[in-house]
Amino acid sequence: MIYLVVINPVSGDSNKKSLTYFLQEQAQSKGFDLEIFETTGNNDYEKLKEQVDFVMPDKLLVAGGDGTLLMAAEVVKNKEIPIGLFPLGSANGMAAELDLPSMMPNIPILDQQSFKRAWKIIEDGHSVKVDMVRINGKYSIHLADVGLNAEIVRGFDESDSRGFATYAHQFFQKYTSRKAFNYSVRTNDGRLYSGEAYMLSIANARMFGTGAIINPRGNVSDGTVELCVIKKASALSILKSAGSIITGNVEYDADQVEIISVKKASIELEPAQSFQIDGELQKPVSKVDVSILPSVVEVYCSKEFKDQA
Structure with missing residues (x-):
């Protein structure tokens, strides 16, 4: 062995x-x-x-x-x-x-x-077969996004220090200087979505590393990926997300967060946005192609998670 x-x-x-x-x-x-x-x-x-x-x-x-x-x-x-x-x-x-x-x-x-x-x-x-997501020719197993959180990752990446305190500092700095962008989404089954957003997350999972839930529908083994469009980065939505660290669940208002489940989608952004995949900063993008790769990696998990999967 x-x-x-x-x-x-x-x-x-x-x-x-x-x-x-x-x-x-x-x-x-x-x-x-x-x-x-x-x-x-x-x-x-x-x-x-x-x-x-x-x-x-x-x-x-x-x-x-x-x-x-x-x-x-x-x-x-x-x-x-x-x-x-x-x-x-x-x-x-x-x-x-x-x-x-x-x-x-x-x-x-x-x-x-x-x-x-x-x-x-x-x-x-105890293990589960986990999906991966192919994004512009690269892979994600957890969360990728454009906009606000990617800006936080950029600030974190450029900082000389690491750890949660540095992440929190970058969060508040980028949140106060946030800017909206235009997006359009076309799914593999012909659905069209468009509007203005502060962040668009490509979420295989439910939560950030902090435990804050971004994707209440998330399931790493369900053969779909969610596009979570943050339309309004309001203090209320931030508080709801932070509260989910403690409660383990969250329900966002539809006018603030729109969640789109897909197997494949194409996203266009104007202007180009900061972009991160699983905490790793990428080049800014104006177009993102997304597709799910179901059940491609086996990962050990708790018995409780296995029973719920």
Whole structure:
């Protein structure tokens, strides 16, 4: 049995060495081989693909955030290699979606407890086949968007610091300077939508990494993707979204948020907008083509999530 772990050493605020030690102890006590792949930011996808093809692991473990998970998912899509996640990134939206335990970085005792909880989920073996979304020739497993949130990601990407405090600072800065744009959506079944918006999210999942719900209809295994059009970025809609972190549900007013379920769609924007995929900043876009790829990646999840899927 071979486990390959992908570690992003710069994601989040955490030191990944303690996780490496934990996994080495598990490998020794349980008798599996452990291979370690560290990202460098230089051709990581190609290098990881080569490593996976060479090692042919039985499980692929990911220590990082949504961006690292996305890269791993791209590598093993349509392969019988399940992914186990240690959510140690700045953004951990898919971990929240899959009901995985949050990590407590850089506090030794809590570190070990967090690792044990995540490891137990992998050992228990409950998993789901997750959809991916193809967007302008690239892939998403969680959330992509244009407009306000992509501007927040841009500010975060350009900042020298990481972590939730930096994200919160960027949120308030970009929210107060937000600008609307024009959009039009044409779906594969001929539906047409158009108007003015502050943000348009391409949502495979329900929630952001913070736990705030953007897509109440979201289901990562249902073979559809939702286009969530934020028509009015009002204080009320922000408060509703923030409240969903605690309540676990939200209902948006139709005049503020429109949700369009699709299998395939083409989106046009005027003017071109900032664009992010799973927390990774892309070039600004004026056109976005979207299509769903159903059930292409197996990911470990909690038993509760598995029972609801």
